[in-house]
Amino acid sequence: MRGAREKLQWASRRVTSWQEDIAYSLFGIFGVHLAVIYGEKKQNALGRLLQEIIARSGDITALDWVGKSSEFNSCLPADITSYEVAPCTLPSPSEDEIQTAVSSLLNSTTVELASNLYTLLCDVKIPRFAQCRLSLPCIVFHVTAVRRRRDEDHATYFAYEVKAQGLNDLVIITEDKLVQFSRTRPARQAFLLIRPWDHSLLDLADFADDTQSMDDCTLPGSSSHNSLAGLPTGYDSEAHLRALRLIVHLGQPFAAFLLAQHWGGAYKRIASDHDIIAQVKDVASVRDMMDVRTL
Numbered sequence: 625m626r627g628a629r630e631k632l633q634w635a636s637r638r639v640t641s642w643q644e645d646i647a648y649s650l651f652g653i654f655g656v657h658l659a660v661i662y663g664e665k666k667q668n669a670l671g672r673l674l675q676e677i678i679a680r681s682g683d684i685t686a687l688d689w690v691g692k693s694s695e696f697n698s699c700l701p702a703d704i705t706s707y708e709v710a711p712c713t714l715p716s717p718s719e720d721e722i723q724t725a726v727s728s729l730l731n732s733t734t735v736e737l738a739s740n741l742y743t744l745l746c747d748v749k750i751p752r753f754a755q756c757r758l759s760l761p762c763i764v765f766h767v768t769a770v771r772r773r774r775d776e777d778h779a780t781y782f783a784y785e786v787k788a789q790g791l792n793d794l795v796i797i798t799e800d801k802l803v804q805f806s807r808t809r810p811a812r813q814a815f816l817l818i819r820p821w822d823h824s825l826l827d828l829a830d831f832a833d834d835t836q837s838m839d840d841c842t843l844p845g846s847s848s849h850n851s852l853a854g855l856p857t858g859y860d861s862e863a864h865l866r867a868l869r870l871i872v873h874l875g876q877p878f879a880a881f882l883l884a885q886h887w888g889g890a891y892k893r894i895a896s897d898h899d900i901i902a903q904v905k906d907v908a909s910v911r912d913m914m915d916v917r918t919l
Contacts, residue, residue, distance in 0.1 A: 670694070685711065740914070760820055767817055817882055876903070
């Protein structure tokens with residue numbers, strides 16, 4: 625088992641005599657040392673464990689769950705059974721698909737924006753978690769409309785059509801009753817769809833073969849092996865190619881979180897029984913992915 629998410633899935637079916645032991649029994653597996661406080665209830669015990677895992681390792685796979693939110697922190701699950709479902713895995717583009725997509729982005733404006741975004745994301749800090757508060761670096765997309773699908777209402781959950789700037793429209797199913805609004809009928813409460821930032825995406829932006837360089841990387845439509853057709857002279861071809869490859873990966877479907885802003889500026893994660901899969905409308909619209917911040 626490599627990451628925190630795999631270990632949590634492995635432990636998700638455990639049954640313990642004392643509810644807090646569902647978390648305490650995992651202290652050794654994760655190498656953490658926390659106080660054992662019987663009577664604190666399992667949500668708090670599990671919350672303290674997950675907080676420590678993220679704080680020490682920066683591993684945000686522990687945020688990949690479906691179900692109900694914890695009272696400890698809304699970005700964490702109320703129960704470890706929320707990890708029972710396999711982690712969200714989405715297909716990755718092939719090397720040929722990446723090179724084809726990169727060749728379609730070869731204009732000076734896109735390359736410049738891609739380079740700026742790459743630098744911005746390289747400088748992002750790892751997540752911080754302390755005192756029940758999560759500081760999560762992410763790419764932010766502003767929600768512009770939420771409309772309830774009344775024909776799909778059920779006794780325990782609601783379906784909403786959600787529009788966000790720069791993303792394809794999507795449907796989100798949740799037990800929470802959301803404020804409905806649109807561009808013509810704005811709401812006082814702000815909603816965001818976010819992509820939690822995963823530094824491993826920077827590794828995916830590297831060339832398929834670590835020894836490969838621009839000298840042996842041929843792009844479709846390129847006139848030569850060692851130049852990016854369409855780029856102004858003076859560009860660092862390898863650095864800008866890496867930035868464009870990152871943009872291609874950011875253009876793929878991703879697991880998103882829906883956040884609702886509360887009084888005081890804090891955000892609450894809206895829980896769902898299904899993974900929220902989002903995708904940018906146009907991978908060439910790099911400006912739509914430039915809102916990088918820590919919430």
